[in-house]
Ligand SMILES: NC(=O)C1=CN([C@@H]2O[C@H](COP(=O)(O)OP(=O)(O)OC[C@H]3O[C@@H](n4cnc5c(N)ncnc54)[C@H](OP(=O)(O)O)[C@@H]3O)[C@@H](O)[C@H]2O)C=CC1
């Protein structure tokens with residue numbers, strides 16, 4: 001296959017998903033007499049987080065949903081943040097709640113996630129939703145891994161029986177990704193920092209999902225020829241020009257491209273999918289909260 005055809009265009013896929021969400025959001029507004037609403041809470045002034053939050057807000061509005069942005073100072077106490085979450089839980093205009101991570105060190109992330117109503121947990125981070133995913137019940141699935149799964153199924157069709165390796169075991173990416181692949185009947189290996197001979201483990205895989213946070217760690221020589229590679233990594237590294245930065249993934253793209261059967265770029269791969277799935281999850285939450293049926297095959 002020509003290298004250009006190997007590139008999985010997450011940006012284009014995300015655009016079409018957002019268009020579908022937009023149609024469904026308009027239909028929801030007619031039926032419910034109100035817009036679906038997403039609340040995003042940002043504590044502190046981390047520049048990368050500010051960029052994501054702005055982009056989420058813009059795309060939420062563009063999809064015909066209401067966006068509620070709450071920017072709190074870095075010294076906000078845990079009690080104040082928990083009180084804010086409680087208000088959003090009780091607000092009927094809010095269907096989905098996202099508290100941007102990471103939080104400042106003085107705030108217990110697990111406590112905050114546990115305070116979000118599972119019915120509004122569009123990030124899918126609450127233990128109730130993690131448990132639902134683990135036992136195969138319907139619930140909210142974390143946006144990044146669900147976006148990765150959509151790209152994989154679009155490219156490969158059935159994933160049944162394929163060998164998949166997930167590098168990384170975080171609660172927000174690695175673990176839910178492994179659950180999703182298992183539910184698709186892949187044979188799943190989860191690798192992490194204590195894995196012996198990672199290159200050897202990766203070489204066995206038909207599907208590689210890299211969610212590590214180490215710039216260009218995965219090399220072309222690790223990849224089984226023809227494998228599908230999903231690069232979740234978002235790493236800012238020094239650019240060619242003094243003082244400038246550029247974004248790279250956890251996979252050495254140029255090195256892996258000739259070997260892989262298909263591969264997501266960074267930027268323009270998994271990142272845009274994360275936000276599109278967040279909007280999708282919010283619309284699903286809105287239907288459930290309003291007691292309106294949604295044809296999920298439409299999304
Ligand atoms: N595109 C998107 O929308 C999103 C992108 N990201 C990006 O994805 C990446 C991962 O994020 P996240 O899961 O939150 O990160 P975490 O830091 O929570 O987890 C990283 C995982 O990688 C493992 N790891 C670290 N070093 C190695 C190594 N040398 N070999 C093998 N495994 C290793 C760790 O192992 P151990 O558990 O043993 O420490 C850990 O399980 C980051 O670059 C992040 O920016 C994250 C969320 C969304």
Ligand SMILES: Nc1nc(=O)c2c([nH]1)NC[C@@H]1CN(c3ccc(C(=O)N[C@@H](CCC(=O)O)C(=O)O)cc3)C=[N+]21
Pocket residue numbers: 051052098099100101102123143144234247266267268269270271272274275
């Ligand atoms: N509660 C919570 N939920 C999250 O989903 C969450 C979070 N906290 N904290 C941070 C991570 C990271 N994340 C990304 C979203 C979009 C892009 C994205 O759109 N990236 C673009 C590039 C953006 C750029 O240029 O910086 C791309 O890859 O093409 C990346 C990363 C969501 N996260």
